[in-house]
Every structure is written in structure tokens, then in C-alpha cells.
Amino acid sequence: MENITDSPFRSVCRKFGADLVVSEFISSEGLIRDALKSRIKLTYEEMERPLAIQIFGHDVASMRRAAELAEEAAPDMIDLNFGCPVRKVVRKGAGAALLKEIPRLLEIAGAVVKATRLPVTVKTRLGWDAGDQPIVTLAEQLQDLGIAAVAIHGRTAVQQYGGQADWRLIGEVMRNPRMHIPVFGNGDITNALIAKERLDQTAVDGLMIGRAATGNPWIFREIRSYIQSGLIPAQPDIAERIAILHEHFQKSLLYKGERLTLLEFRKFYSGYLKGIPDMKPFRRRLVTAITVEEVEEILCEICP
Numbered sequence: 001m002e003n004i005t006d007s008p009f010r011s012v013c014r015k016f017g018a019d020l021v022v023s024e025f026i027s028s029e030g031l032i033r034d035a036l037k038s039r040i041k042l043t044y045e046e047m048e049r050p051l052a053i054q055i056f057g058h059d060v061a062s063m064r065r066a067a068e069l070a071e072e073a074a075p076d077m078i079d080l081n082f083g084c085p086v087r088k089v090v091r092k093g094a095g096a097a098l099l100k101e102i103p104r105l106l107e108i109a110g111a112v113v114k115a116t117r118l119p120v121t122v123k124t125r126l127g128w129d130a131g132d133q134p135i136v137t138l139a140e141q142l143q144d145l146g147i148a149a150v151a152i153h154g155r156t157a158v159q160q161y162g163g164q165a166d167w168r169l170i171g172e173v174m175r176n177p178r179m180h181i182p183v184f185g186n187g188d189i190t191n192a193l194i195a196k197e198r199l200d201q202t203a204v205d206g207l208m209i210g211r212a213a214t215g216n217p218w219i220f221r222e223i224r225s226y227i228q229s230g231l232i233p234a235q236p237d238i239a240e241r242i243a244i245l246h247e248h249f250q251k252s253l254l255y256k257g258e259r260l261t262l263l264e265f266r267k268f269y270s271g272y273l274k275g276i277p278d279m280k281p282f283r284r285r286l287v288t289a290i291t292v293e294e295v296e297e298i299l300c301e302i303c304p
Contacts, residue, residue, distance in 0.1 A: 001211070001214075005023060006252070006255060010048045011047060012217045012247065013217045016220045018209075023042070023054050025055065025081045026054065027094075028059070028062040029059075043073075050076040052075060052079040052121060055067060055078065056082075056084060060111050078118050081123050082123065082125075085159075085161075105138075109122060113147065122142055122151070126156050130158070135169050136169060136173050140176060151184040151186055151208045152184070154166045154188070167201060167202055171201060183205055184207060185202055185204040185208070186209075189209055192223045199227065215271015246299055248268065252264075269287060282301070
């Protein structure tokens with residue numbers, strides 16, 4: 001997720017039990033042009049492994065070259081984003097737009113598989129819209145090209161993030177007797193109960209958590225515990241929440257500097273403080289703070 005799944009966030013998620021983390025998606029054209037923003041997205045800490053670097057684009061040659069450049073960063077795998085529905089990505093024919101151009105999507109996937117020695121995985125959606133949901137066939141086609149695993153978001157591109165994720169077709173992919181690569185389900189997994197329900201419903205090989213982990217990295221700990229033991233750990237108390245928030249904030253300062261951290265970290269405060277009484281005034285102050293010292297003072301007020 002853009003400006004969310006950076007190295008500091010990934011390291012916190014790994015700390016709480018995420019089995020695999022994925023980079024922010026990186027433009028193939030940006031990598032080829034050696035854009036600073038794209039180069040930064042290739043950086044990671046060893047403790048984040050196993051790690052996938054995710055790339056997106058519309059041009060076959062550019063995606064092939066971007067995969068080669070991503071491989072030089074020595075991740076554990078390369079992930080292809082064929083699912084992002086954001087307008088600025090779709091306008092360029094990339095992300096979920098490729099669900100309207102299945103032959104090109106498959107050509108890109110095949111070219112990248114041949115271009116790298118690393119496992120190549122795919123993140124995609126059910127299809128472009130309600131009348132065009134080819135995911136059962138598409139997943140098998142990707143497998144036949146050498147794709148090592150597929151993560152499927154249970155919405156169409158047109159839905160973006162609206163409505164409810166539909167896991168029925170994800171289940172059909174799993175029931176396809178010709179499928180043998182791992183299949184991961186994604187969409188609306190917001191707690192451990194839903195996670196277990198989706199596993200039981202579809203028998204997917206794993207779950208991908210996205211938006212629900214924003215400011216809530218302990219969701220991985222909760223899901224793992226519930227699946228393994230049937231027990232859900234108590235929600236972290238205010239001291240633990242502020243400690244993790246502060247750790248994440250400090251990592252972000254080291255990674256991207258004060259100006260960007262103060263701006264981009266605002267999206268995390270609500271998640272970290274959710275469920276704690278009387279936090280609204282503090283959240284308002286945090287999202288308008290203009291210095292690191294100001295943020296530190298507010299956090300000390302919340303939890304001395």
C-alpha cells in the first residue's frame with residue numbers, strides 16, 4: 001500500500017507475527033529511470049524477511065527490466081500488482097486495468113518469470129467488473145506461466161474498496177483440481193474471527209491483510225493465536241499501544257526524515273488509538289502537529 005507498507009511499517013508487522021511482508025508497489029518506469037522515490041522503496045531491513053518487492057506497470061519490456069532491477073535488491077520474491085484500482089494507476093493501463101487486457105497481463109507475467117531467478121507472485125482481483133470476473137481461469141493461466149503463488153482480493157476493480165469482498169470465487173479457485181500453487185485470500189479481514197471463518201470457508205493457503213493492519217499490527221498476533229489455539233489475546237493496553245506507536249514513529253523518522261514522517265504518519269494515529277476512551281482531542285492534535293517534539297509531548301500526555 002502506497003505510503004503505508006514501507007520498511008518501518010513492515011518491521012512492526014513482522015514483530016507481531018506477519019509471515020510475509022510486501023513492499024509498497026513500485027512503478028516499473030520509475031525503477032528504470034532510477035527515480036529516487038523508487039530506489040528508496042527497494043530498501044529493507046534483514047529482519048523483514050521473507051519479503052516481496054512489488055512492481056506495477058503496463059509495458060512488457062519495462063516490467064521485465066524492472067524485475068531485473070528489483071532482483072538486484074535481493075528480496076525473497078517479486079510480486080506483480082495486477083489489482084490496484086486507484087485512478088492514477090488505472091489511467092496508465094497498469095494495476096487492475098490489466099484485467100481488461102488479459103493477454104497483456106499474461107504476457108507481462110510470463111516475461112517477468114523468465115527474467116528473474118526469484119519466485120514471482122501475483123496480486124490481483126476477481127475481474128474488472130461484475131460482468132467480467134475471470135479469476136478462476138486467470139489463476140490457472142498464471143500458474144501455467146510459472147507464477148509461484150496468487151493473492152486474490154475479493155472485489156472487482158470497479159468496486160475499488162466499496163461494498164463487501166466476495167470470497168465465493170476465491171473458494172472456486174481453491175476447488176479447481178488443476179490448481180496446485182498457493183492461493184491467498186484478501187479483503188475485509190478485520191479481526192481473528194473473520195480470518196478463521198474465511199479460512200474455513202475457502203481452504204485458502206493463507207490470508208493477506210492490508211488496510212486492517214494500519215495502526216493495528218497486533219492483528220497478526222490475534223489471528224495466529226485464534227487459528228492455533230482458539231484463543232484471542234487481550235487487546236494491547238494503552239501503554240503497549242503507545243510504545244509500539246512510538247517505535248514505529250521513530251523508525252519512520254530514521255527512514256524518511258522529519259518532514260515526510262510528520263505528514264505521512266498521520267494515517268496511523270487513529271488505528272493505534274482506536275478503542276481508547278477520550279482520544280479524540282489527542283488525535284486532532286497529533287494530525288496537526290508540525291514538529292517531532294510536539295508529537296513526543298502529546299504521546300507523553302496520553303501515557304506518562
